[in-house]
Amino acid sequence: LRLVAVLKSILEGEKAAVLKRDHHLPLSFHRRQEELKFGLGLQRLQHRVREIQALRDGPKGEGTGVDGAVQSPAPSAAPQELPSLILEAVKELEAAKQQVLKRIQIWKRQQQLAGNGAIFEENLAPLQKRCENLVEVYFQLQQQVMAASAELGPELLARLLERFNEVLSSLVKR
16 A cells, blocks of 8 residues: 555656646647537437437337337327427537537637748648538438427427527528
8 A cells, every 4th residue: 555655646746747847738639629529519419310300200100219229209298308309409509509610710710820820730621521510410400390390389490490590600601
């Protein structure tokens, strides 16, 4: 136990020295972390879209669900769960949009700094891929909302369509 305590104190001392010298992690680490966070959010959003579709198709197509599990949802459960599930998905879509817009803003700022001699990575492929993936999920979600318009009611449908329009217009404008 004494040996462990000595090694622990040595490692903590080295950690403190490294943190004192390097106040932050490399930029590539932060960029990779941001990409993973966006990818996870996008996967969660795609899962929500599949859940919405499974919930809409549930009473008619009882049997195996998206993940192969046997499902037999109660017919009365679908109408109450569907609007809340759609609202959650729209919130996640808006959060993913914010991440994309933040990344676009960072890219624009780096482009401005390149005029002063800063290093600038001109590769737009990752940013374009991110936008394309988000728009693909956007259209899938919008399609599910339009298909479920009868269950949502005219007031909620109008609010959702307004939020969809805001998401798409902000992506296109930026």
